[in-house]
Amino acid sequence: MNVVRAQTDGPAHRAARPGAVLAALxxxxxxxxxxxxxxxxxxxxxxxxxxxxxxxxxWVVNAYGLAxxxxxxxxGRVADLLGRxxxxxxxxxxxxxxxxxxxLATSSGGLIAARxxxxxxxxxxxxxxxxxALGRFPSxxxxxxxxxxxxxxxxxxxxxxxxxxxxxxxAWGWPWIFHSVALGAVLVLAAVVALVPEAAGQRAGRFDxxxxxTVTLALTCLVWGLTTARGTGWTDAxxxxxxxxxxxxxxxxxxxxxxxxxxxxxxxxFATGRVAAGNLLMALLGSVWIALFFFLPxxxxxxxxxxxxxxxxxxxxxxxxxxxxxxxxxxxxxxIGAPATVVTALLTEAAGLLWLSRISADGSYVGDVLxxxxxxxxxxxxxxxxxxxxxxxxxxxxxxxxxxxLVNTTRQVxxxxxxxxxxTLAGSVTARAAxxxxxxxxxxxxxxxxxxxxxxxxxATAVLALLLTRRAGARTAAASPHxxxxxxxSRSPAxx
Numbered sequence: 293m294n295v296v297r298a299q300t301d302g303p304a305h306r307a308a309r310p311g312a313v314l315a316a317l318x319x320x321x322x323x324x325x326x327x328x329x330x331x332x333x334x335x336x337x338x339x340x341x342x343x344x345x346x347x348x349x350x351w352v353v354n355a356y357g358l359a360x361x362x363x364x365x366x367x368g369r370v371a372d373l374l375g376r377x378x379x380x381x382x383x384x385x386x387x388x389x390x391x392x393x394x395x396l397a398t399s400s401g402g403l404i405a406a407r408x409x410x411x412x413x414x415x416x417x418x419x420x421x422x423x424x425a426l427g428r429f430p431s432x433x434x435x436x437x438x439x440x441x442x443x444x445x446x447x448x449x450x451x452x453x454x455x456x457x458x459x460x461x462x463a464w465g466w467p468w469i470f471h472s473v474a475l476g477a478v479l480v481l482a483a484v485v486a487l488v489p490e491a492a493g494q495r496a497g498r499f500d501x502x503x504x505x506t507v508t509l510a511l512t513c514l515v516w517g518l519t520t521a522r523g524t525g526w527t528d529a530x531x532x533x534x535x536x537x538x539x540x541x542x543x544x545x546x547x548x549x550x551x552x553x554x555x556x557x558x559x560x561x562f563a564t565g566r567v568a569a570g571n572l573l574m575a576l577l578g579s580v581w582i583a584l585f586f587f588l589p590x591x592x593x594x595x596x597x598x599x600x601x602x603x604x605x606x607x608x609x610x611x612x613x614x615x616x617x618x619x620x621x622x623x624x625x626x627x628i629g630a631p632a633t634v635v636t637a638l639l640t641e642a643a644g645l646l647w648l649s650r651i652s653a654d655g656s657y658v659g660d661v662l663x664x665x666x667x668x669x670x671x672x673x674x675x676x677x678x679x680x681x682x683x684x685x686x687x688x689x690x691x692x693x694x695x696x697x698l699v700n701t702t703r704q705v706x707x708x709x710x711x712x713x714x715x716t717l718a719g720s721v722t723a724r725a726a727x728x729x730x731x732x733x734x735x736x737x738x739x740x741x742x743x744x745x746x747x748x749x750x751x752a753t754a755v756l757a758l759l760l761t762r763r764a765g766a767r768t769a770a771a772s773p774h775x776x777x778x779x780x781x782s783r784s785p786a787x788x
Contacts, residue, residue, distance in 0.1 A: 310428060310429070310434075312487050313424075313428055313487055313488050313489070314425060314428065314429070314438055314441060315483075316480065316483040316484050316486075316487045316488050317421045317422075317424055317425045317428075317484075317488060318421075318425075318441050318442060318445045319445070319476075319479075319480045319483060320380060320384065320417050320421040320480050320484065321417075321418065321421055321422070321442060321445050321446060321449070322445040322446075322448065322449040322452075323384075323387070323417070323449070323473065323476050323477055323480055324360075324387075324414045324417050324418050324449070325445070325446050325447075325448075325449025325450050325453065326449045326450075326452055326453045326456070326473060326476070327356065327387075327391070327410060327414065327453070327473050328356070328357070328360075328449075328450060328453065329449075329450045329451075329453030329454055329457070329585050330453035330454070330456055330457040330469050330473065331352055331353060331453075331457060331469060332353070332453070332454060332457065332585065332586070332589055333454055333457040333458045333461060333589055333593075333600045333603055333604060334457050334458075334460075334461040334466045334469055334600065335349055335352065335353075337461050337465070337466040338352060338403070338466045341465075341466055341467075342397060342398060342399060342400050342402075342403050343399075343400060344400045344403075345400070348400045348404065350519070350523060351404050351407075352403060352404060352407055353407075354519040354520075355404045355405075355407040355408040355411065356407045356408065356410055356411040356414070357411065357515065357519065357704065357707075357708065358408070358411065358512065358515045358516055358519065359408045359409070359410075359411025359412050359414075359415065360411035360412075360414045360415050360418075360704060361411075361415075361511055361515045361701060361704035361705055361708060362415075362508050362511040362512040362515060363411070363412060363415035363416075363508060364415045364418060364419060364697040364698075364700045364701040364704065365504070365507055365508070365511075365556060365557070365694070365697045365698060365701055366415070366504045366507075366508055366556075366697075367379070367383070367415040367416040367417075367418070367419050367420065367693075367697055368419030368420070368423070368693040368694040368695070368696050368697020368698065368700075369499065369500070369504065369556055369693065369694050369697065370416070370499070370693075371416070371419055371420035371423055371693035371696075371697075372423070372690060372691065372692070372693035372694055373499055375490050376420040376421075376423050376424045376427075376490065376692075376693055377420075377424065377484065377488055377489065377490040378490070379416050379420045379693075380416065380417060380420035380421055380424065380484055380488070381481060381484055381485060382416060383413045383414070383415070383416025383417040383420065384413070384417060384477050384478075384480055384481040384484065385413075385477075385481060386409065386412060386413035386416070387410055387413030387414060387417060387473075387477045388413075388474045388477035388478050388481065389409075389474075390406050390407070390409035390410035390412075390413055391406075391410055391470045391471070391473040391474035391477060392470070392471065392474040393406040393409070394406040394407055394410060394470040395467040395468065395469075395470030395471045395474065396467070415697075418696065418697070418700045419693050419694070419696035419697035419700060420693060420696070421696075422442070422680075422684075422692075422693075422696035422699075422700070423692035423693035423695070423696045424488060425438050425442065426438075426684055426692045426695075426696070427689060427692055433622065433626075435681070436621075436622030436625065436626075436677075436681070437622055439621075439622070439677050439680055439681050440618045440619055440620075440621050440622050440677055441618070442618075442677070442680065443614075443617070443618035443621060443673045443674075443676045443677035443680070444614060444615040444618035444619060444673065446676060447610075447611065447614030447615070447617075447618065447669065447672055447673050447676065448611045448614055448615055450581075450585050451585075451607040451608070451610050451611035451614065451669075452607075452611060454585065454589055454603065454604045454607045455604030455605060455607050455608065455611075456469070456472065456604065457469050457600070457604060458599070458600035458601045458602070458603050458604030458605070459600075459601050459604055460472060461600050462599065462600050462601045498554040499554070500549075500552060500554050500555055500556040502548055502552070503545060503548050503549055503552060503555060503556035503557070504556050506541055506544055506545045506548055507541075507542070507545045507556065507557075509541055510537075510538050510539075510541030510542045510544075510545055511538070511701070511705065512538075513534045513535070513537045513538030513541060514534070514535065514538035514539075514542075514705060514708070515704075515705065515708045516534050517530075517531045517532075517533075517534030517535040517538060518535070518708040518709055518711075518712040519708060519711075519712065520534070521712045521716065525716070526716065556694070557694065557698065558691070560688070560691075561687060561691060561694070561695065561698075563686075564685070564686045565760075566682050566683075566685045566686060566761075567682075567683055567684070567685070567686070567687065567695065567698075569682060569757075569760035569761060570679050570680070570681075570682030570683030570684075570685070570699065571683050571698055571699055571702040572702070572756075572760070573634070573679050573682070573753060573756065573757050573760065574676075574679045574680070574683060574699055574702050574703050574706065575702040575703065575705065575706030575709075576706060576749060576750075576752075576753040576756070577638070577672075577675055577676065577679060577703070577706070577750075577753065578702065578703035578704065578705075578706035578707040578710065579706040579707060579709055579710025579711075579713075579749060580641075580645070580710055580746040580749055580750055581672060581676075581703070581707060582707030582708075582710065582711050583707070583710050583711045583714045583715075583742065583746060584645075584668065584746070586711055586715070587714070587718070587739050587742050587743070588648075588661070588665070589603050590739070591651060591661075591735075591736070591739050592606055592657065592661065594732075594735055595651075595653055595655075595732050595735055595736055595739075596655065596656065596657060596660075596661075598657070602657075606657055606661060606662075606665075607665075609662055609665055609666050609669070610665040610666065610668065610669040611669070612666075612669070613665070613666040613667075613668075613669030613670045613673070614669040614670070614672060614673040615673070616669075616670065616673075617637075617669060617670040617671070617672070617673030617674045617677075618673040618674070618676070618677055620674070621633065621637075621673065621674040621677040621678060622677070624636075624674065625678060630678055630681070630682070630761065631757070631758060631761040631762060633674060633678050634675060634678045634679065634682075634754075634757045634761060635754045635757055635758050636674075637670075637671045637672075637673075637674035637675035637678065638671065638675050638750050638751075638753050638754035638757060639671070639750070639751065639754050640667060640670055640671030640674070641667070641668050641670075641671030641672050641675060641750050642671070642747045642748075642750035642751045642754065643667055643671075643747075644664045644665070644666075644667030644668035644669075644670075644671060645664070645668060645743050645744075645746045645747035645750065646743070646744070646747040647663065647664035647667065648660075648661070648664040648665075648668070648743040649740045649741075649743040649744040649747060650740070651736060651739060651740060651743070652736060653730070653732040653733045653735075653736040679699075680699060682761070683695065683698070683699040683702075684696065684699065710746075710749070714742045714745060714746065715742075717738075717741060717742065717745060718738035718739060718741055718742040719738060720738075721737050721738040721741045722734045722735055722737060722738035725737045725738075
């Protein structure tokens with residue numbers, strides 16, 4: 293299918309300051325992350341408001357994540373071909389309308405459908421906004437600072453969702469969590485239209501319909517199977533069938549892409565080895581990241597007895613640490629190098645999660661949550677910034693949207709895998725302890741296990757990061773036409 297890419301916009305857009313452009317694009321990413329976590333605290337009220345069953349309640353979260361994760365690659369490539377600013381604006385408009393519909397929903401089916409459409413809009417917003425930011429800030433210190441802002445708003449958006457969700461639910465009721473997101477999306481859309489220019493160098497291209505359909509269906513099967521496994525168990529026939537179909541479709545997608553000149557994910561994307569390394573490590577980071585926002589609010593509410601507002605306010609130190617870490621990440625990377633920064637960040641986050649594994653049923657927020665959440669926030673933000681830089685390093689400008697979609701996809705799918713595995717593990721530990729200990733002790737035992745395993749995953753990821761970043765750096769240096777400058781050149785983009 294032939295697609296003509298949009299041309300650059302006029303002088304009014306080009307006159308906008310880089311800082312204002314980055315602020316508008318970062319606000320789009322913040323909105324997507326906000327919508328991911330804002331419903332978590334309000335689920336009991338949403339369930340009562342629209343009459344959700346136990347199974348349907350989880351799909352208020354899953355419908356958004358399923359559409360978002362399955363369509364990110366397609367959204368990234370469409371942005372590359374049709375114009376990133378145009379796709380970003382369309383995604384924000386759809387996102388705003390779906391958010392409004394979610395808040396106005398009076399039935400479980402209507403709410404779940406609106407959340408799925410919201411995920412479709414998010415799948416256009418995330419890769420298009422990241423690609424525009426990468427195009428505005430080429431490799432070097434400017435890109436490092438831009439990705440630092442990206443890391444700050446990504447982590448802060450998740451934490452702010454818990455805070456805002458608790459505050460709005462307690463003050464005005466659950467529909468306002470969706471109305472506030474709709475209003476935010478409209479404001480961001482206005483800023484994008486006014487400030488953000490289209491990326492330069494737009495040209496004609498072909499859209500890989502077969503590859504896009506195959507990978508979208510594969511990701512749909514995988515994410516659906518993983519999210520459903522949390523409620524039905526891993527041995528359920530539907531879960532096993534979905535996971536098997538997803539794996540088979542992914543294998544078919546690889547074969548298709550190797551034979552198509554207009555591949556959705558062209559092999560050139562992985563020429564240096566850094567894109568593959570960055571995406572694998574981001575998937576492992578995502579497996580812990582999303583689970584953290586699931587288990588920590590549950591511990592605060594179900595064990596410590598905090599209300600929605602107090603639970604949300606408890607995320608503020610994490611958000612502050614996250615923003616501080618993202619701001620410091622480029623400086624630290626320039627001083628000690630990208631590989632050492634990634635490893636140190638992952639080990640810092642692992643230490644915070646290991647600290648969280650010491651929570652108790654008669655604990656307190658200050659004694660059990662505050663210190664570890666600051667440590668986790670620092671490590672998470674630095675790791676996110678560096679792995680995003682690694683996953684887009686050396687990518688041709690015409691593939692920037694796809695690279696943005698790919699790194700978001702791996703984080704989202706990794707999160708689905710991690711959350712499904714950790715909730716199953718925590719649930720089994722709680723079930724075994726239920727007959728021997730009080731209910732709160734049993735719940736806490738499950739949460740402790742989830743945090744312990746998360747810390748172990750990150751420690752293993754740190755070792756893998758050390759191996760992969762060195763190997764990719766050596767491959768880039770060997771391929772460089774100027775061997776004497778190779779090692780330094782291979783490190784600077786991810787450090788900047």
